[in-house]
Amino acid sequence: MDLSTLKPAKGATHSEKRIARGQGSGHGGTSTRGHKGDGSRSGHKTKRNFEGGQMPLQMRLPKRGFKSIDRIDYVGINLSFLQHAVDKFNALDFNMDSMKKLSMVKKSDKVKILGNGELNSKISVSVHAISATAKEKIEALGGSVQLIK
Numbered sequence: 001m002d003l004s005t006l007k008p009a010k011g012a013t014h015s016e017k018r019i020a021r022g023q024g025s026g027h028g029g030t031s032t033r034g035h036k037g038d039g040s041r042s043g044h045k046t047k048r049n050f051e052g053g054q055m056p057l058q059m060r061l062p063k064r065g066f067k068s069i070d071r072i073d074y075v076g077i078n079l080s081f082l083q084h085a086v087d088k089f090n091a092l093d094f095n096m097d098s099m100k101k102l103s104m105v106k107k108s109d110k111v112k113i114l115g116n117g118e119l120n121s122k123i124s125v126s127v128h129a130i131s132a133t134a135k136e137k138i139e140a141l142g143g144s145v146q147l148i149k
Contacts, residue, residue: 074111079138096111
């Protein structure tokens with residue numbers, strides 16, 4: 001026995017249906033396409049989600065939610081994370097360039113500083129938005145906050 005003598009088990013394979021090869025094949029005449037209509041013509045395709053006229057799934061499910069076209073997505077950074085950056089990298093000035101160098105944000109991100117966590121260092125921040133509590137905590141330590149557009 002070797003690889004050249006291997007073949008499938010008896011009954012495991014079927015011969016291919018030979019469509020449109022005459023009446024003797026059993027698939028001549030209309031070639032299993034039925035009579036007339038769009039489906040009998042060449043180039044006919046059903047639409048992607050067509051379910052035979054049944055209401056398609058994406059139309060049966062309810063619509064949900066709303067996204068405002070004017071929404072601005074900010075990357076939120078907590079004060080605790082800024083304090084961690086101060087401790088680890090000795091960074092005291094946080095602007096877009098310095099935060100990008102520290103891999104805190106991407107170049108295209110809009111940044112908002114949030115007030116969660118404790119801050120122990122005097123820092124200066126230049127970002128797109130800041131929460132009221134974060135601004136309070138930074139200015140209480142003598143730090144500065146500048147908003148950019």
